[in-house]
Amino acid sequence: MNTKRACIYPKDIQRITGRSERYGRKLLNDIKNFLDKEPHQFITVDEFSEYSGIQIDIVNQYIID
Template sequence: MKTATTRLCIYPKDIQRITGKSYRQSIRMMQNIRKELNKLQNELVSIEEFCQYTSLKYEQVEPLIVG
């Protein structure tokens, strides 16, 4: 039986799929989220932090994130 894998962090490709923006704009959005949350460049952004930043609901975002 295969278990469903879920991720805690979000990547630019996910943001691209969710927002419809280009890959480069998705990278910029992640940089802005990190800057606003006072995170370092190498720290990951969680899906919940992305949802708070964009005011999207987790339930809407979760199906669009691929394993």
């Protein structure tokens, strides 16, 4: 069974956007603040896709298993 991860990490954001990993960390924190999540909670691929406006299919192409 080939499943992909449910959460997204700064390295994934770096690969998708071409920006730095530090930018990815900042963006994840911005999304957590926007969604009123606690610092220990994860951001899902769907939440990232919705926030960034990037289609879920495109995001899934960059997710490393």
